[in-house]
Amino acid sequence: MAEELNIPKSTLHQWMSKYRELKHEPVASVDRVKELEVELQEMRRLLQEKEHTLADTQEELAIVKKAVHIFSKPKS
Numbered sequence: 299m300a301e302e303l304n305i306p307k308s309t310l311h312q313w314m315s316k317y318r319e320l321k322h323e324p325v326a327s328v329d330r331v332k333e334l335e336v337e338l339q340e341m342r343r344l345l346q347e348k349e350h351t352l353a354d355t356q357e358e359l360a361i362v363k364k365a366v367h368i369f370s371k372p373k374s
Contacts, residue, residue, distance in 0.1 A: 300310040 300307040303310070
């Protein structure tokens with residue numbers, strides 16, 4: 299795997315030690331991989347929601363700025 303990622307084996311071992319939740323847990327159990335995939339999907343969904351909300355908020359802000367500009371002009 300280290301060769302596929304083009305990283306030193308020692309780096310891979312350090313990552314495995316650091317991110318393994320239990321010391322005697324296998325590095326990649328099928329259940330753990332599935333659990334992480336579900337978590338990743340949920341995080342992607344949440345990110346999409348937040349991006350959509352941000353886009354809506356930016357659009358609303360642009361409208362408010364235009365309205366402020368229009369209504370702040372002195373009446374002739």
